[in-house]
Amino acid sequence: MGARQGHGLLHETALEGFEAEGMRAMQQARSRELVVRLFNEGLALLRDVDFDGLSIEALCMRADSTVGAFYSRFENKEAFINALQRVVVALTRQGIVADYETHVAPGDNLVHLVDWIAKGATAWYRRYEGLVRASLRRANGEPEMWTPMRELGELQISYALPRILALLPKAISDGADERVRFAFQMLFGTLNNMVLINPGPFTIQHPTTARWLAVAMTQFIETPTRTTSKF
Incomplete structure (x- = not known):
């Protein structure tokens, strides 16, 4: 996921031209605020409560709003979470594209590039941990809830894959495409698992999580594909 986004706080500029199902159009600056x-x-x-435990009353109190004002802008809690997810996804997509197309992503060697990818992904999951958890749990009954998140990963892979392959020696290029894709599956799968059930011993907040994920990805990508015998 993208490395840009400040500290995760959304700004009014994020709502320019933004629309989502169940969210009413915002004509005035006061509504956008x-x-x-x-x-x-x-x-x-959402860092402290799950989707089911998210209280509209508590949300409105924290946002200095009334419940009536909330429902004048969102049909229900589901529409609110869906819109929140989509605005975060839209901003993250912009960040991914900008980072790769403006050459923020390291291009000197594989270690630096994968380290940058793992650190950016871990930071993003930390920033939006509650939203990711809510999306994963809702996806059990509503599979489409995870589609926007999955597409973010696919977008990053589409940018990172050719850059990673270009940094690999020819001697280990055979099967590298699949190894890179599986390395990303390791990355996102591990982070999703940490957010969803926090199995330990390492957590999303552990200071070495990003670094060790980068090491695991790099070593796997650099390991030549071997043909194994059938069982």
Whole structure:
């Protein structure tokens, strides 16, 4: 996921031209200011409560809003979370594209590039941990809830894959495409697992999580594909 986004706080510029199902159009600056406050307080609350435990009353109190004002902008809690997810995804997509197309992503060697990818992904998961957890749990009954998140990973792979392959020696290029894709599956799968069930011993907040993920990815990518015998 993208490395840009400041500290995870959304700003009014994020709502320019933004639309989502179940969210009413914002014609006035005052409406956009309120929606941004609701979104930011929603992100904060989701760190401590799950989707089912998210109280509209508590959200509105934190955002200095009324429940009536909330429902004048969102049809229900589901519409609010869906809109929040989509605005975060839209901003993250912009960040991914900008980082790769403006050459923020390291291009000198594989270790630096994968380290940058793992650190950026871990920082993003930390920033939006509650939203990711809510999306994963809702995806059990609503598979489409994870689609926007999955597409973010696919976008990053589409940019990172050719850059990683270009940095590999020819001697280990055979099968490298699949190894890179699986390395990303290791990255996202591990981070999702940490956010969803926190199995330990390492957590999303552990200071070495990003570094060790980068090491695991790099070593796997650099390990030549071997043909194994059938069982």
